[in-house]
Amino acid sequence: xxxxxxxxxxxxxxxxxxxxxxxxxxxxxxxxxxxxxxxxxxxxxxxxxxxxxxxxxxxxxxxxxxxxxxxxxxxxxxxxxxxxxxxxxxxxxxxxxxxxxxxxxxxxxxxxxxxxxxxxxxxxxxxxxxxxxxxxxxxxxxxxxxxxxxxxxxxxxxxxxxxxxxxxxxxxxxxxxxxxxxxxxxxxxxxxxxxxxxxxxxxxxxxxxxxxxxxxxxxxxxxxxxxxxxxxxxxxxxxxxx
Numbered sequence: 001x002x003x004x005x006x007x008x009x010x011x012x013x014x015x016x017x018x019x020x021x022x023x024x025x026x027x028x029x030x031x032x033x034x035x036x037x038x039x040x041x042x043x044x045x046x047x048x049x050x051x052x053x054x055x056x057x058x059x060x061x062x063x064x065x066x067x068x069x070x071x072x073x074x075x076x077x078x079x080x081x082x083x084x085x086x087x088x089x090x091x092x093x094x095x096x097x098x099x100x101x102x103x104x105x106x107x108x109x110x111x112x113x114x115x116x117x118x119x120x121x122x123x124x125x126x127x128x129x130x131x132x133x134x135x136x137x138x139x140x141x142x143x144x145x146x147x148x149x150x151x152x153x154x155x156x157x158x159x160x161x162x163x164x165x166x167x168x169x170x171x172x173x174x175x176x177x178x179x180x181x182x183x184x185x186x187x188x189x190x191x192x193x194x195x196x197x198x199x200x201x202x203x204x205x206x207x208x209x210x211x212x213x214x215x216x217x218x219x220x221x222x223x224x225x226x227x228x229x230x231x232x233x234x235x236x237x238x239x240x241x242x
Contacts, residue, residue: 014128028062028075033070035060040079043180047092051080095233095239102229106146106222108167108174109155113202114211115162124161125207127231132199134137139192147192148161152179158206158218178229185228198224 036056039045046084056067071088074080081091093101101175135150159171162216185191198221 003150004203011212021048029069029073032056032060032062032066034074036070037074037077037079040074041179045090047090047155047180051088053088061079081203084116087209091209093177095230097234098181098232099226101174102226103241105174105178106219106226107172109159109214109222110219111163111168112159112171115164115167115213116158116213116237117206117209117214119163120161120209124157125203128157128203128206131157132196135199136196138198148179148182151182151195158202167218181233182225185225185232187230188232191228194224195221223224 023171036045036051051071053064053071057064057206060067071080075082075088075091078091080088082088131150132156135147135154138144138146138150155175158174158185198217202214202217202221205217
């Protein structure tokens with residue numbers, strides 16, 4: 001990223017014959033925002049960790065202004081929060097928030113699976129099967145980072161298969177909100193192999209073109225995931241209270 005004094009970007013103008021064509025500008029604030037958002041979502045910036053403007057400005061070689069604007073956007077998305085006395089930290093979600101997001105996810109992903117079952121092509125089924133096989137291998141090798149990425153790919157692929165505009169817009173945001181706690185839940189004893197088998201049950205229903213069964217299996221999977229996540233959070237809260 002190149003240093004910018006105000007976070008704004010310059011428009012680039014291309015000349016085509018006798019006409020000037022304005023291309024989409026490169027926005028410094030957007031770049032900083034995406035980089036920091038990705039770090040929060042992936043857990044690289046831990047919950048409660050301070051996000052220091054000056055440090056990020058130096059790292060990205062930009063002024064403090066685009067960093068400040070990026071942090072404000074993250075705070076508006078409730079991925080970060082301002083603390084008394086000044087400063088910003090990566091926001092920790094409450095038990096109730098996680099439960100609510102997973103409840104909504106159960107409904108929406110069930111609908112997404114129903115939509116996908118109607119439109120599923122053989123190439124889609126083959127792609128999902130490959131993702132499941134790779135995720136199973138990653139989990140067996142203890143590579144939870146890769147497993148988390150592949151798990152996200154499985155769910156995203158199904159939403160895209162259904163081709164519902166609203167779901168394709170909403171679900172990535174919902175996934176990002178809870179990705180950190182979802183990733184941690186896989187480490188619970190017995191959760192990884194159970195999750196893989198649940199994915200295979202969803203895949204079988206999709207391959208059969210059965211919307212009702214696909215939706216039921218997806219909801220069952222999310223319910224199971226929700227139980228695992230809430231178990232982890234309950235255990236975590238109990239340890240903090242001791």
